[in-house]
Amino acid sequence: MHTTPHHCFQNWHWVLTSVLLLTNPGSNLHAQAVDASVARAEKPSDCFALDSRTNDLVILDFASTEALQHLVTPKEFRVNHRNECAEVSGPMAGRSQSLAINSGAQPWDLSHYLYLVADVHNGGTQAITIICRAEDPEYTGWHHFAESVARIGAGETTSVLVFLKRKNPPAASLLRLIPGMNTLPDGYMPHWSGLDPARVSKIVLGLETSETNLHLALHRLRGVGICDANRLLAADFFPFIDSFGQFRHAEWPTKIHSPKDFAAQQVQEATALQSRPRPTSWDKYGGYQDGPQLVASGHFRVAKYAGKWWLVDPDGHLFWSHGVTGVGVSSSTPVQGRQKFFAELPALNQESATNVNWYLANLKLKYGVSAENTAATLAHKRLASWGLNTLASWSDPKVTALDKTPYTKMLEFGGPRLAPGLKLSDPYDLAFRSNARRALAGEQNSTGNDPWCIGYFIGNELEWRNGPDLINEVLMAPAKQPGKQALISLLKHRHATVAELNAAWHTTYASWDNFLRSTNKVDATLALPDFTAFNETLAEHYYQICQAELKLAMPNKLNLGSRFHTVNPSAVRAAARYCDVVSFNKYNTSIRNLNLPDGLDRPIIIGEFHFPAWDRSFAARSGCGRLCEVQRADCYWYYLTGALDNPLIVGTHWFQYLDQPLTGRADGENFPIGFVDVTDTPYDELTKVTRELGDHLYTRRLPANPTKRE
Numbered sequence: 001m002h003t004t005p006h007h008c009f010q011n012w013h014w015v016l017t018s019v020l021l022l023t024n025p026g027s028n029l030h031a032q033a034v035d036a037s038v039a040r041a042e043k044p045s046d047c048f049a050l051d052s053r054t055n056d057l058v059i060l061d062f063a064s065t066e067a068l069q070h071l072v073t074p075k076e077f078r079v080n081h082r083n084e085c086a087e088v089s090g091p092m093a094g095r096s097q098s099l100a101i102n103s104g105a106q107p108w109d110l111s112h113y114l115y116l117v118a119d120v121h122n123g124g125t126q127a128i129t130i131i132c133r134a135e136d137p138e139y140t141g142w143h144h145f146a147e148s149v150a151r152i153g154a155g156e157t158t159s160v161l162v163f164l165k166r167k168n169p170p171a172a173s174l175l176r177l178i179p180g181m182n183t184l185p186d187g188y189m190p191h192w193s194g195l196d197p198a199r200v201s202k203i204v205l206g207l208e209t210s211e212t213n214l215h216l217a218l219h220r221l222r223g224v225g226i227c228d229a230n231r232l233l234a235a236d237f238f239p240f241i242d243s244f245g246q247f248r249h250a251e252w253p254t255k256i257h258s259p260k261d262f263a264a265q266q267v268q269e270a271t272a273l274q275s276r277p278r279p280t281s282w283d284k285y286g287g288y289q290d291g292p293q294l295v296a297s298g299h300f301r302v303a304k305y306a307g308k309w310w311l312v313d314p315d316g317h318l319f320w321s322h323g324v325t326g327v328g329v330s331s332s333t334p335v336q337g338r339q340k341f342f343a344e345l346p347a348l349n350q351e352s353a354t355n356v357n358w359y360l361a362n363l364k365l366k367y368g369v370s371a372e373n374t375a376a377t378l379a380h381k382r383l384a385s386w387g388l389n390t391l392a393s394w395s396d397p398k399v400t401a402l403d404k405t406p407y408t409k410m411l412e413f414g415g416p417r418l419a420p421g422l423k424l425s426d427p428y429d430l431a432f433r434s435n436a437r438r439a440l441a442g443e444q445n446s447t448g449n450d451p452w453c454i455g456y457f458i459g460n461e462l463e464w465r466n467g468p469d470l471i472n473e474v475l476m477a478p479a480k481q482p483g484k485q486a487l488i489s490l491l492k493h494r495h496a497t498v499a500e501l502n503a504a505w506h507t508t509y510a511s512w513d514n515f516l517r518s519t520n521k522v523d524a525t526l527a528l529p530d531f532t533a534f535n536e537t538l539a540e541h542y543y544q545i546c547q548a549e550l551k552l553a554m555p556n557k558l559n560l561g562s563r564f565h566t567v568n569p570s571a572v573r574a575a576a577r578y579c580d581v582v583s584f585n586k587y588n589t590s591i592r593n594l595n596l597p598d599g600l601d602r603p604i605i606i607g608e609f610h611f612p613a614w615d616r617s618f619a620a621r622s623g624c625g626r627l628c629e630v631q632r633a634d635c636y637w638y639y640l641t642g643a644l645d646n647p648l649i650v651g652t653h654w655f656q657y658l659d660q661p662l663t664g665r666a667d668g669e670n671f672p673i674g675f676v677d678v679t680d681t682p683y684d685e686l687t688k689v690t691r692e693l694g695d696h697l698y699t700r701r702l703p704a705n706p707t708k709r710e
Helices: 010-022 035-040 065-070 172-177 227-233 260-275 358-385 432-442 469-473 482-494 498-505 514-518 528-553 569-578 617-623 626-647 684-695 697-701
Strands: 057-061 078-080 084-091 096-101 113-122 126-134 145-152 157-163 202-210 214-227 301-305 309-310 319-322 408-410 453-456 582-587 604-608 649-654
Touching: 010 569, 035 065, 035 604, 035 684, 057 432, 065 078, 078 301, 113 126, 113 202, 113 617, 126 157, 145 408, 145 626, 157 514, 157 626, 214 604, 227 514, 260 358, 309 319, 309 649, 319 684, 358 498, 408 432, 432 528, 469 482, 469 569, 482 514, 498 514, 498 528, 528 569, 569 582, 626 649, 626 697, 684 697
Parallel strands: 319 649, 408 453, 582 604, 604 649
Antiparallel strands: 057 214, 078 084, 084 214, 096 202, 113 157, 113 214, 126 145, 126 202, 301 309
């Protein structure tokens, strides 16, 4: 391995590197492209190392030879200790490898810190992508971890950030003091994958590069960003929202301090948008006008071309849906009972005595009386410049009606639920079909005839759960529930008598009527064959009705499915059979290997995904600042490139256009997940990467010389 002494840094160099790159970001060298056809998209973002802070907790320092005992590498790798770091080198079989760093006998306690940080250096000649995962002892591949992505150019040093999403609940005293917010000042963020930061037992570094051999220097693992809510709240915390809806206790380069700042922001963005128009390879819909000409149907459709699934736009060009949800001005937060949160409420917009829309108030300061119309027009210019071609679900009709960007729409058929507390309509109830016809009829003369409308998601994150165990919920429904009556019909067909059912389920039903009137659950393991059969029948019936009614009303529009959040294989199979596209909401680090049950070959679209950036919220005082935005953009790049390489996926939709209010929407969600913040200021690192991806959206996905035609 070629190594020079400057590859390993003393603490003073961390500070110097950070200062130099913050003052002159352009001085940072980019890695060579992995693939020349996507050279810009493959460039890593500006990387820099975090300085050492007095409140950092160093949990492992590879300047010590003892730290090597914690390191586990592939057997063909070499580990050398010199220049106060651990140099790891070895062959990159299949372009990917992984390293593990174990805590040893006692887990690391990072409960008082917001981030895990891994300080690393790429000593190779090609860029490296690092997927860094922190695990607690309960990790099983799905829960009890936190993960992030960083791209590191050749010869570059960076600090890989992993935000430590908490699995353990916050203190009850904090919930009482700051009600109505999911993410709290102590670093708590509820998430299905969260971990216990007091018991971090392993750090895994997944490594991907086009280089034949890896050359990586490990410096330190640290805890960064004190999260001590008690100390924070005692130090004049309230009010913590300023007069523009921003976090009052932190600064960042684009923060708005007075109404005059909006004018400067407008000028700066107008210049940026003018210099970066929409990709030249796109047609008016955002399809690939430089690509093959397919049949132009006047509406969006699906097709398999060159071995991969695609959407096809109305003009017959290949279309890959690169979008963002919720484009509009909807951003309300409750005020009642929480007045102490706010320095002052906006004078220009207060939705009611109980709610306020900071985003709309700032738009009026920025654009004047025509703020909503100006913002709607600007949204199209932004998306085109940012390399996005789809206004995804929950976008404002005032925006979608301008016929400048294709859009999807969310429809809810409603109707009586299949079971109490189950977010799933009963397809056996006649009201379900009549509601479907009513909802679709309302679209026939508007979106149904609009070539800019890609299609409809019918429902969102329905509670299909993970499999047939959901049928136990149907047993809790009243006797008159049509779904329960359909279940008993199936059981009568499968069991000659109720006694036979009792023998199979170990139950004591006196009669079939007694079964109907009972609302007790049973042992799902014993009932599994029957539950599985009804689960399949139920899903088939549900999706058959949805497809039949949609095509009856609007035969030219796509059924985009119901955005699975959990995976019930029977429901997914039924959706694949009847829907034009199967949809998932996938909040994962990568979907490169996402597929359908039994190897089904159908197109997939991602209805939701995101990665928060914490540099303008409660974690803004951690000192991670711009690096937090850079690595959020790295996460986006990794997710999108994996999606583009997946032959089934025809699009991804980021959730959402706006940051959620820091004080929470009605249900408490308050995540910093927007393309723009509460002051309508774009997150430049994110939009830079989406534009790079947009420029090469089609050349990455489509082979240079495809042989298979439609």
